[in-house]
Amino acid sequence: MLTPKTSVVSLFLFYSLLDDLNLIMIQKYEMSIDVKDQIRTIIEELKSLRSFLEDMEVQKHPELEGFLIQTSDIAYEVLYILTSYAPVWYLNLRLPQVMEKIKLIRLALEKLNKYPTEKVIISR
Structure with missing residues (x-):
């Protein structure tokens, strides 16, 4: 079982990753507008x-840790x-694939939020 401390560390790493993505977005000025828009959408x-x-209070519900880990992996x-x-x-090939992964996680989280007692599995 994961502890609340693990969730806090995972959230911190996730925040750090988002900061890194934003920084790269700023530095990669030579990317096409289409690619930048896709990246901006992914970051959002x-x-x-x-x-x-x-x-959904990951710290209070350790079962959500898996979703946080999958989101960090993305x-x-x-x-x-x-x-x-x-x-x-x-980039034009891979970024839409990443968006699809994000969509699957969002759908699973929405289902879990709507039906909290139901077990939700995300396929990779």
Whole structure:
């Protein structure tokens, strides 16, 4: 079982990842407008998921830790994609895939919030 301390650390790491993504967004001035828009959308979606998890009180409900970990994994994936100096075509391929992962997490969290006693599993 995860402890509240673990959740706090996970939230801190997630905040740090979002800060890194925002910084990269600012520094990557040579990216196309389309790619920047996709990244901006992903960052906003991740922030929204973070708020959703906070509202559901991850610290009080350790079962939500898995969602926080998956959301952090997505942030790491985006960070890796952006720092790998991938060509624009690759970014245009991968970023929509990331958005789909975010959508699945959001749907699972909304279902869990609506039906708290039901077990929700997210496939990867």
